[in-house]
Amino acid sequence: xxxxxxxxxxxxxxxxxxxxxxxxxxxxxxxxxxxxxxxxxxxxxxxxxxxxxxxxxxxxxxxxxxxxxxxxxxxxxxxxxxxxxxxxxxxxxxxxxxxxxxxxxxxxxxxxxxxxxxxxxxxxxxxxxxxxxxxxxxxxxxxxxxxxxxxxxxxxxxxxxxxxxxxxxxxxxxxxxxxxxxxxxxxxxxxxxxxxxxxxxxxxxxxxxxxxxxxxxxxxxxxxxxxxxxxxxxxxxxxxxxxxxxxxxxxxxxxxxxxxxxxxxxxxxxxxxxxxxxxxxxxxxxxxxxxxxxxxxxxxxxxxxxxxxxxxxxxxxxxxxxxxxxxxxxxxxxxxxxxxxxxxxxxxxxxxxxxxxxxxxxxxxxxxxxxxxxxxxxxxxxxxxxxxxxxxxxxxxxxxxxxxxxxxxxxxxxxxxxxxxxxxxxxxxxxxxxxxxxxxxxxxxxxxxxxxxxxxxxxx
Amino acid sequence: xxxxxxxxxxxxxxxxxxxxxxxxxxxxxxxxxxxxxxxxxxxxxxxxxxxxxxxxxxxxxxxxxxxxxxxxxxxxxxxxxxxxxxxxxxxxxxxxxxxxxxxxxxxxxxxxxxxxxxxxxxxxxxxxxxxxxxxxxxxxxxxxxxxxxxxxxxxxxxxxxxxxxxxxxxxxxxxxxxxxxxxxxxxxxxxxxxxxxxxxxxxxxxxxxxxxxxxxxxxxxxxxxxxxxxxxxxxxxxxxxxxxxxxxxxxxxxxxxxxxxxxxxxxxxxxxxxxxxxxxxxxxxxxxxxxxxxxxxxxxxxxxxxxxxxxxxxxxxxxxxxxxxxxxxxxxxxxxxxxxxxxxxxxxxxxxxxxxxxxxxxxxxxxxxxxxxxxxxxxxxxxxxxxxxxxxxxxxxxxxxxxxxxxxxxxxxxxxxxxxxxxxxxxxxxxxxxxxxxxxxxxxxxxxxxxxxxxxxxxx
Numbered sequence: 063x064x065x066x067x068x069x070x071x072x073x074x075x076x077x078x079x080x081x082x083x084x085x086x087x088x089x090x091x092x093x094x095x096x097x098x099x100x101x102x103x104x105x106x107x108x109x110x111x112x113x114x115x116x117x118x119x120x121x122x123x124x125x126x127x128x129x130x131x132x133x134x135x136x137x138x139x140x141x142x143x144x145x146x147x148x149x150x151x152x153x154x155x156x157x158x159x160x161x162x163x164x165x166x167x168x169x170x171x172x173x174x175x176x177x178x179x180x181x182x183x184x185x186x187x188x189x190x191x192x193x194x195x196x197x198x199x200x201x202x203x204x205x206x207x208x209x210x211x212x213x214x215x216x217x218x219x220x221x222x223x224x225x226x227x228x229x230x231x232x233x234x235x236x237x238x239x240x241x242x243x244x245x246x247x248x249x250x251x252x253x254x255x256x257x258x259x260x261x262x263x264x265x266x267x268x269x270x271x272x273x274x275x276x277x278x279x280x281x282x283x284x285x286x287x288x289x290x291x292x293x294x295x296x297x298x299x300x301x302x303x304x305x306x307x308x309x310x311x312x313x314x315x316x317x318x319x320x321x322x323x324x325x326x327x328x329x330x331x332x333x334x335x336x337x338x339x340x341x342x343x344x345x346x347x348x349x350x351x352x353x354x355x356x357x358x359x360x361x362x363x364x365x366x367x368x369x370x371x372x373x374x375x376x377x378x379x380x381x382x383x384x385x386x387x388x389x390x391x392x393x394x395x396x397x398x399x400x401x402x403x404x405x406x407x408x409x410x411x412x413x414x415x416x417x418x419x420x421x422x423x424x425x426x427x428x429x430x431x432x433x434x435x436x437x438x439x440x441x442x443x444x445x446x447x448x449x450x451x452x453x454x455x456x457x458x459x460x461x462x463x464x465x466x467x468x469x470x471x472x473x474x475x476x477x478x479x480x481x482x483x484x485x486x487x488x489x490x491x492x493x494x495x496x497x498x499x500x501x502x503x504x505x506x507x508x509x510x511x512x513x514x515x516x517x518x519x520x521x522x
Numbered sequence: 523x524x525x526x527x528x529x530x531x532x533x534x535x536x537x538x539x540x541x542x543x544x545x546x547x548x549x550x551x552x553x554x555x556x557x558x559x560x561x562x563x564x565x566x567x568x569x570x571x572x573x574x575x576x577x578x579x580x581x582x583x584x585x586x587x588x589x590x591x592x593x594x595x596x597x598x599x600x601x602x603x604x605x606x607x608x609x610x611x612x613x614x615x616x617x618x619x620x621x622x623x624x625x626x627x628x629x630x631x632x633x634x635x636x637x638x639x640x641x642x643x644x645x646x647x648x649x650x651x652x653x654x655x656x657x658x659x660x661x662x663x664x665x666x667x668x669x670x671x672x673x674x675x676x677x678x679x680x681x682x683x684x685x686x687x688x689x690x691x692x693x694x695x696x697x698x699x700x701x702x703x704x705x706x707x708x709x710x711x712x713x714x715x716x717x718x719x720x721x722x723x724x725x726x727x728x729x730x731x732x733x734x735x736x737x738x739x740x741x742x743x744x745x746x747x748x749x750x751x752x753x754x755x756x757x758x759x760x761x762x763x764x765x766x767x768x769x770x771x772x773x774x775x776x777x778x779x780x781x782x783x784x785x786x787x788x789x790x791x792x793x794x795x796x797x798x799x800x801x802x803x804x805x806x807x808x809x810x811x812x813x814x815x816x817x818x819x820x821x822x823x824x825x826x827x828x829x830x831x832x833x834x835x836x837x838x839x840x841x842x843x844x845x846x847x848x849x850x851x852x853x854x855x856x857x858x859x860x861x862x863x864x865x866x867x868x869x870x871x872x873x874x875x876x877x878x879x880x881x882x883x884x885x886x887x888x889x890x891x892x893x894x895x896x897x898x899x900x901x902x903x904x905x906x907x908x909x910x911x912x913x914x915x916x917x918x919x920x921x922x923x924x925x926x927x928x929x930x931x932x933x934x935x936x937x938x939x940x941x942x943x944x945x946x947x948x949x950x951x952x953x954x955x956x957x958x959x960x961x962x963x964x965x966x967x968x969x970x971x972x973x974x975x976x977x978x979x980x981x982x
Contacts, residue, residue, distance in 0.1 A: 110745070113740070113743045113744050113745045114740065114743075114745060116743050117739045117740045117742065117743040117745060118736065118739060118740070120583070120584070121583040121584075121597045121598070121599050121739075122583050123580065123581040123582050123583050123597070124580070124581075137581045137583070138581070139581050212756075212760075212761055213755070213756030213757070213760060213761035214761060215709075218709075242720075242722075245716075245717065245720070245722060246722055246725070248714060248716075249675075249678075249712060249713055249714045249716075249717050249722055249725070249726065250710075250712055250729065251711070252709060252710055253709055254708060254709045254748075254751070254756055254757060254758060254761055255756040256705075256708075256709075256748045256750070256751065256754040256755070256756040256757040256758075256761075257705065257709050257747060257748050257751075260702075260705070260746040260747050260748060261745050261746040261747065262705060262706055262709055262745070262746065262747040262748065265706070265709070265740075265745075266709065269710065276578065279577045279578060279581075280573070280574065280577045280578070280725075282577065283573045283574075283576045283577040284573050285570070285573045285574060285577060285721050285722070285725075286720040286721045286722065287717060287720050287721065287722040288714075288716045288717050288720060288722065290716070291714070291716065291717075294716040295673070295716070296672075296673030296714055296715040296716040297673075297714060297716040298714060298716075300672075300673060301672055301673035301674060301714055301716075
């Protein structure tokens with residue numbers, strides 16, 4: 063099927079109701095939203111965001127929308143941009159493994175900003191979130207891997223559709239106008255992979271959120287666009303990919319949900335060293351290990367680990383993300399692999415440096431990418447062994463709700479304080495029940511009054 | 523040469539001085555600016571702009587910048603978008619024939635909005651305009667035709683670079699930051715050709731202006747990006763084109779100027795029927811023809827004319843643009859081919875309809891695309907013949923300054939009135955001499971006080 067891909071997708075988005083969502087999809091929405099909010103709050107004071115707000119804040123319109131984790135308010139389009147940037151700045155957000163799309167960023171960033179612009183119930187928020195993710199991931203499925211391989215940052219190029227669909231849904235667009243919104247999204251893709259390693263990478267999900275939001279606003283007023291923005295001869299899929307499969311977009315709408323194959327990173331670094339960190343934390347906690355009791359650590363890992371993260375003596379926090387030796391040492395000492403474990407402080411800590419020098423690694427081509435084998439010799443002569451078959455955070459062993467809670471606190475507590483962070487966390491888990499989804503954004507502002515939660519809770 | 527394409531271009535933009543510009547380049551800047559301003563004012567009340575302002579105006583920041591031809595002010599980023607849209611909405615703007623880029627739209631729309639945000643002298647404005655046009659057209663030269671053929675609207679995809687370079691120049695960015703600005707431009711291309719025929723087409727130059735402006739603002743504050751946004755393996759040229767020639771970007775900088783091969787459309791329709799309209803106007807004026815004296819009109823035209831504009835009985839103004847018969851008739855009756863000649867009024871006028879039914883056309887494959895042969899039989903038995911070898915507006919026979927004046931008045935007088943239009947026209951021709959380029963924008967607002975010109979003139 064080729065004709066009507068865009069229109070078919072648009073009609074589905076227009077018709078889909080919150081009540082149609084299976085319980086596990088609603089549950090996964092809350093998990094994805096918790097994970098996204100934690101990342102956005104945690105990244106909110108990164109230099110990248112300071113620069114972006116300094117540059118573009120002076121151009122903000124009426125400041126109705128919160129920048130999560132900060133004191134500033136901006137117009138909703140700029141807030142969508144900023145929250146999208148901060149949610150990706152640690153590379154710690156969610157991953158749709160099949161396409162490597164980070165789905166929540168473009169969609170949630172637009173939706174939450176919108177919710178402070180016009181009233182949005184929690185139930186409508188959840189439905190729009192699901193539809194946005196479905197839109198971007200299905201379009202991604204249709205063109206992956208060719209589209210990604212040529213050099214597009216697929217989160218930004220498909221995310222603009224996700225944001226347009228999600229905001230278009232909340233605006234109540236009819237199928238004609240939602241089709242135009244997707245056309246306006248198609249014509250503004252964001253993101254080249256060349257930008258990886260610079261601040262521009264995290265610009266991509268933010269700008270995708272802003273562009274999709276803009277597309278929906280224009281379409282609402284009758285700004286016309288193509289009826290076949292995705293599938294036309296000179297439409298998005300043909301121009302931006304050498305291969306495409308439109309059935310991925312149009313088949314099984316409302317029957318299968320891409321959100322159910324979304325994953326969350328437990329550790330703030332490349333996914334290849336996650337099995338090692340996972341194993342180190344498991345052994346540390348089971349045996350109450352301390353650095354002085356550890357004589358040596360021997361790792362057997364997938365070949366990509368040493369290719370990508372073989373740095374023996376990292377000097378900065380960022381370099382630490384590319385050192386499996388540092389990752390193992392810090393995980394054994396601190397029992398975590400969050401952003402604080404990849405700071406300059408962590409990487410230069412003498413006790414961490416001393417332990418990482420006792421870590422060795424060899425590759426084992428028989429291991430799967432989400433597996434690792436650990437052998438730890440203790441100073442008392444005992445030897446501990448652990449085989450991690452599937453790292454925590456993989457599809458086979460997803461993060462539990464409690465894991466997501468811990469991740470959220472690790473990110474949000476330093477910004478909001480433990481108590482406020484818990485309030486925001488509660489609101490995120492229960493977003494579907496809120497009269498107004500905007501309460502989440504308001505509670506996640508750094509200068510929100512501490513008694514705000516009581517008022518918000520009363521509103522539930 | 524491959525390494526350093528982006529940096530080489532950025533360094534040129536940083537170093538280039540107004541004093542280095544050859545006189546003919548300065549002169550052509552004024553001509554391009556006159557043409558752009560006329561188009562932007564003339565298109566300013568098109569429904570497309572009404573819709574865009576209704577949708578996005580509520581999100582405008584501090585309203586420092588004028589929307590040409592209208593009463594609204596918006597923040598400079600939104601004003602750049604709106605002026606870019608209106609300058610393209612009639613498809614009447616300039617054309618860099620080698621790449622079919624419409625160069626002025628993305629660059630001038632950003633620059634003039636900027637000039638109302640921070641002080642910009644006329645001399646600096648001219649220099650930035652030239653550099654912006656040079657940047658976008660050289661990048662276009664490097665990837666044309668492959669990039670256009672695959673389906674990119676090259677005005678939007680290269681225009682974002684042009685706007686980033688022009689605004690970056692006015693911001694005084696150093697080579698490092700201008701390189702980042704070009705990287706931020708590379709990652710936000712705008713425009714699929716699938717959007718042609720909808721309002722989204724004219725969105726492209728506007729959004730390119732806005733995106734390039736944004737890129738420069740971010741880079742100014744230190745928002746990092748790729749150092750090789752254009753030429754990297756996963757940079758703009760490799761991802762968006764199957765072929766590329768970087769010498770087009772880096773060779774002869776400051777020695778040849780793409781602005782010198784820019785062209786301006788005399789008639790508000792597809793270029794293929796320009797020779798016919800040109801010939802009809804020439805014969806009408808030379809012979810003082812009136813419709814009642816014309817028995818028949820026989821045209822011999824390039825084959826593309828009937829393929830693209832062979833509509834015998836157009837019913838609307840837009841359809842009239844696709845009818846060489848209507849174009850000939852209205853040109854003979856009204857002596858023009860502007861937007862009013864392609865209105866519903868013109869197309870349904872009984873005397874026009876009667877004359878167009880006496881127009882016939884046959885193709886002649888021996889004719890060049892900018893040529894046509896006309897034979898007009900008069901009721902008194904005389905037969906007039908004319909061979910148009912190169913239509914007015916072609917590179918071989920460019921529009922004169924007087925032609926550009928007439929075009930400007932045709933577009934601007936209905937919006938601003940003749941007197942005010944003349945004031946704006948004078949300011950455009952003399953932009954290089956102005957203490958503040960913002961005077962042009964202020965004079966071109968619909969509600970500008972009529973005595974504003976005196977104050978402005980005193981400022982020159």
